[in-house]
Amino acid sequence: MIQAFVALGSNLGGPITQLQQALQALASCPQVGKLRCSSLVRSPPWDGSTQPDYYNAVAELSWQGDEPLDLLQALQQIETAAGRKRHAEHRNAARTLDLDLLWFGGIRRDGPRLQLPHPRMLDRAFVMRPLAELAPTLVMADGRPTAEHARRLADQPLTRCDWPPDTHGT
Numbered sequence: 013m014i015q016a017f018v019a020l021g022s023n024l025g026g027p028i029t030q031l032q033q034a035l036q037a038l039a040s041c042p043q044v045g046k047l048r049c050s051s052l053v054r055s056p057p058w059d060g061s062t063q064p065d066y067y068n069a070v071a072e073l074s075w076q077g078d079e080p081l082d083l084l085q086a087l088q089q090i091e092t093a094a095g096r097k098r099h100a101e102h103r104n105a106a107r108t109l110d111l112d113l114l115w116f117g118g119i120r121r122d123g124p125r126l127q128l129p130h131p132r133m134l135d136r137a138f139v140m141r142p143l144a145e146l147a148p149t150l151v152m153a154d155g156r157p158t159a160e161h162a163r164r165l166a167d168q169p170l171t172r173c174d175w176p177p178d179t180h181g182t
Contacts, residue, residue, distance in 0.1 A: 013045050013074035014117040016083060017147070019130070019139050020049075020069045021110040027067040028052065028176065030094055030109045037090045038071060043082070045074035050142035052173040058136070063106040067173065070114070070142035080116040084126050087111040114139065120153065129153050134161055137168035 018038070022030040031052070039047050050070045057063045075083050094109035114130045121128040133139045134152060143150070144162035151157055 013076055014078060016073050016075050016080075016116045017114040017143055017150075018071045018073065018083075018087060019110070019112040019114050019133070019142075020071060021066050021112075021138070022108060023057070023064045023066040024106050025095065025108040027064075028173075031067060031069060032176065034090055034094065034109055034111060035071060037093065038073060038086075041086050043076040043086070045076065047071060047073045048146065049175075050145045052175050053138055053142060054171045054173050055138040056169055057106075066138065068138040068142065070139065070146060072146045075116070078117075080113060080119060080121065080128060081126060083116065084113050087113060112139075114143065115150070135165075137162070137165035137170050140165055141170060 020031050020034055052069050054065050054067055056065055091109050091111055096109050112130055114133050116128055119128050140161045144158040148159035149157050
């Protein structure tokens with residue numbers, strides 16, 4: 013089993029429910045073993061637009077298989093089932109569900125469909141703080157642990173929220 017980390021985000025269509033359903037869908041994937049989830053956080057839109065705030069979390073899972081594109085495909089199927097519409101021209105558009113593969117067993121990949129580790133994760137508190145909660149000593153591609161990156165991003169606005177009590181993995 014390969015250790016992987018997935019960022020979850022939503023700001024449309026009942027965001028917390030969207031994230032709960034995504035966690036349930038992940039848990040039901042036959043290739044997923046252990047699954048646990050970080051705290052839930054709320055943050056303003058990354059681009060400063062007037063769209064609703066985002067709710068984010070990070071899931072840690074064990075994946076049976078050694079090809080990260082298989083996990084990416086499973087994540088995209090979950091997004092599609094949640095009503096995700098991809099807008100190539102609007103990278104930061106509001107969305108029902110966004111699942112980003114952040115890290116997959118330490119593999120580095122720079123392909124057209126997938127870049128690992130995720131190329132923008134080190135700049136985003138809504139990713140690094142939940143990731144550091146799950147794996148504070150996980151070393152990133154720059155040689156520094158997630159906890160150090162989370163501290164570096166402490167000035168980015170983020171509010172910790174409570175998951176509803178029946179959420180899987182929390």
